[in-house]
Amino acid sequence: MSEKSKPARRETYRHFNSIQTRWGDNDVYGHVNNVIYYAFFDTAVNHHLIERGVLDIANSSVIGLVVETRCTFFSSMGFPDTVHVGLRVVHLGNSSVRYEIALFRNDADEASAVGEFVHVYVERATNRPVTIPGPVREVLQSLTA
Amino acid sequence: MSEKSKPARRETYRHFNSIQTRWGDNDVYGHVNNVIYYAFFDTAVNHHLIERGVLDIANSSVIGLVVETRCTFFSSMGFPDTVHVGLRVVHLGNSSVRYEIALFRNDADEASAVGEFVHVYVERATNRPVTIPGPVREVLQSLTA
């Protein structure tokens, strides 16, 4: 976990997804609540898969189920900020993929948070793990560089 | 309520705020949950006030409290969509302001939803209604045209 003990920099990531914060993301302490960071993870990963054409929410018969997530928080974000979500794949297995995700606040070069997000691919009807389908694997492979 | 019985068009609004939908905005029926529409209202109104320099979340001694909201839903939105939030002021009183807000999905000209959002300005320390401060009123006035 050494790489997560200090903030990542933007140059580490090649794919970014930008998300505006919302009024309700701020909690009573005046900063984006820690829970919301995971909404950014979820959104960035699935947005990438949809954009690349390998996830159709309504119809895909094989989908990714989240089996593990984690996040280390370095500095706060707030509303209104734009969060730039850096995404890369750090492990690509037979049926699972582990993403590393970093959140950058506005123009900051240092991440406000870095986390991981693990999907296991399953057959939607049965929830049984399956080999990651070829087209999905290609997209994930392109995130490993 | 006649103006809310059919979808508004973009030309009705001069100020827009754009918000990306998130994975979790979709509910189990596969569309953005009705509750989230109000998060878009909240976000667009406050974003405008902050951007125009008349709301400082941490320090403003006079703030707007929400006393009434409503929404009529015409068509669904989903993830990933960009929601363009049209904003105008339809009533500006001594201490309260009524916004009309319309949500446009991606490039749609017809609103997916139209609603209202009423702020009463109060002294933050006591929650007592106050006359809307001059600088705020100027910003609100500019949204009435």
Added chain:
Amino acid sequence: MSEKSKPARRETYRHFNSIQTRWGDNDVYGHVNNVIYYAFFDTAVNHHLIERGVLDIANSSVIGLVVETRCTFFSSMGFPDTVHVGLRVVHLGNSSVRYEIALFRNDADEASAVGEFVHVYVERATNRPVTIPGPVREVLQSLTA
């Protein structure tokens, strides 16, 4: 709207659903954010329908779509509070039902908020309005008293 211009009392309602507030329900002003009130509406209505056996989220071929909601806010709630959601039907049409919903904070007799929530029943596959199915109508009828 006269009945919504002042807080309702508990005796007005016969059916209640209790919901705990969550940390993140509080917004930066230290009270439950207005958006969350609608999450309570959604939750109470659907919980009642599921509990009474007339909504099966995964399988019902006829479902209620939300076409209009509104809320008037009288006083604040916070975390940690228990919200008691009073529910009654104020109009039952051929394909639509209008609920009145009141939110009571902990032991308060006066509502913190009162709102309305309108479902139109549609065929899930086509989104076309249908006559409210008999078993659903029975449940709704029992909420009109």
Added chain:
Amino acid sequence: MSEKSKPARRETYRHFNSIQTRWGDNDVYGHVNNVIYYAFFDTAVNHHLIERGVLDIANSSVIGLVVETRCTFFSSMGFPDTVHVGLRVVHLGNSSVRYEIALFRNDADEASAVGEFVHVYVERATNRPVTIPGPVREVLQSLTA
């Protein structure tokens, strides 16, 4: 992480907080979204601190900031379910505390998810880490058994 590789059992925990799921907790796949699990963590920890009298959201001059969270997901939960959140302290340092949290669905003896949640205590005005105040430490100590 060996203890997180399989679901915990109820007997592991002495303190529980119960939370009802909400309609909007379900995502498009029909189960409680992974993000919401962290809302349960946040809610259970802070609820316990408030209930025991060592956190006053509005006034405490020393507060816990979340610096790390993680969760392993074993099985799904849905709406409407009641989630029983088991809580214990697995590490109590000078200024930080690490909670282990397990989520039990309704009457299940095996956890649907197990995670960790780390608070660093800071002076609210400056965000500087401080020694955990005595009364807080006593409460945390009682969760280590």
